[in-house]
Amino acid sequence: MYTRQLNNQQARKIQASQTGGATVIRFPQPAQTASHPRSLSEQLQRNPGALSQPALCRDWITAELEKALADDRFELYYQPLFDIQSQQTVGAEALVRLRAENGELISPDRFIPLTEELGFIVPLGRWILIEACQQLKLWQQQNGGPLRMAVNVSPVQLCDPEFVSTVRTAVESAGIAYSDLELEITEGHVVRYQQQVEQAFNELSALGVSIAIDDFGTGYSALAYLARMPWSRVKIDRSFLTDVPHQQKSRQVVLSILAMAEQLDLEVTAEGIETEAQYRFLVEAGCKTGQGFGYARPQPAAAFQRLLQANDNAGWSCGVQD
Ligand code: C2E
Ligand code: MG
Ligand code: MG
Numbered sequence: 001m002y003t004r005q006l007n008n009q010q011a012r013k014i015q016a017s018q019t020g021g022a023t024v025i026r027f028p029q030p031a032q033t034a035s036h037p038r039s040l041s042e043q044l045q046r047n048p049g050a051l052s053q054p055a056l057c058r059d060w061i062t063a064e065l066e067k068a069l070a071d072d073r074f075e076l077y078y079q080p081l082f083d084i085q086s087q088q089t090v091g092a093e094a095l096v097r098l099r100a101e102n103g104e105l106i107s108p109d110r111f112i113p114l115t116e117e118l119g120f121i122v123p124l125g126r127w128i129l130i131e132a133c134q135q136l137k138l139w140q141q142q143n144g145g146p147l148r149m150a151v152n153v154s155p156v157q158l159c160d161p162e163f164v165s166t167v168r169t170a171v172e173s174a175g176i177a178y179s180d181l182e183l184e185i186t187e188g189h190v191v192r193y194q195q196q197v198e199q200a201f202n203e204l205s206a207l208g209v210s211i212a213i214d215d216f217g218t219g220y221s222a223l224a225y226l227a228r229m230p231w232s233r234v235k236i237d238r239s240f241l242t243d244v245p246h247q248q249k250s251r252q253v254v255l256s257i258l259a260m261a262e263q264l265d266l267e268v269t270a271e272g273i274e275t276e277a278q279y280r281f282l283v284e285a286g287c288k289t290g291q292g293f294g295y296a297r298p299q300p301a302a303a304f305q306r307l308l309q310a311n312d313n314a315g316w317s318c319g320v321q322d
Pocket of ligand 3: 214215235237271
């Protein structure tokens with residue numbers, strides 16, 4: 001385990017052993033005393049890339065992450081998924097954050113890769129699934145009407161033999177329908193972990209869970225996998241929306257994805273809708289579902305609940321902020 005006993009001499013030794021490689025061990029920093037290593041949150045806030053994982057660090061980082069989970073410092077934010085034609089909120093995407101000791105929120109891009117590398121995404125992902133399903137049940141009871149929950153999953157979770165049973169437990173203990181849950185996996189991961197992805201998703205899809213390809217268009221082409229896996233939805237990556245509607249090529253790419261999805265009987269969500277012009281373009285293009293800062297940012301559960309209550313008055317740029 002990475003311990004507080006690591007002294008400066010040991011730290012220098014580790015640094016010296018990394019000569020020539022891309023890995024730079026900056027942990028602990030020279031100015032620190034060995035007995036007071038920087039907290040994990042602080043490391044993540046400053047430079048997560050510096051957290052390479054020599055064996056000495058791994059256990060320490062894992063213990064810090066376990067402690068954060070036990071201390072309820074992981075939080076779920078929820079970003080509305082909305083019906084583009086009616087502008088009503090139809091669901092939420094659960095997006096995890098880590099609350100640092102100083103109160104600041106750390107974004108998932110800074111710690112998810114680390115949790116995947118350490119295998120900690122398995123217990124963290126279990127917590128996320130359980131929490132998100134329970135939250136959905138609460139909103140369904142409070143507000144009525146159909147509402148679904150999208151949860152991101154990592155391929156490391158799919159390699160866990162307990163994954164399907166974890167999903168079953170999360171859904172059944174919350175008392176939601178399987179069809180209310182959608183699992184999202186990034187396109188690049190579909191290709192790299194095809195076997196594990198296929199097996200777990202076939203089982204879950206048979207239960208009624210929806211499966212979505214996230215960030216579509218950014219990974220290696222997953223076209224070959226579109227036909228053979230039980231996808232329900234593609235999420236058009238927000239990079240394609242950036243130049244819409246002013247750039248013709250970008251418009252054509254989005255229209256092509258919509259046409260392809262229609263042929264394959266897939267639902268589509270457009271991610272990253274920020275401007276009214278993008279929104280209008282998607283209305284015209286017949287895109288059904290959207291998500292983006294222009295409608296609402298990811299926000300804590302309480303703010304999301306207020307959005308649902310105000311939904312009758314909500315519309316484009318309802319402007320709910322976190
Ligand atoms: P994602 O699943 O593609 O989630 C959408 C990301 O785009 C979110 O960033 C969201 O805040 C951001 N976004 C949404 N609308 C807009 C927009 O209009 N403009 C811009 N510029 N950004 C927008 P976030 O929350 O930082 O999450 C980043 C990524 O981290 C997620 O991308 C997902 O891949 C991963 N992630 C988040 N939560 C989880 C989780 O619970 N489990 C796993 N495995 N990965 C997660
Ligand atoms: Mg996602
Ligand atoms: Mg995405």
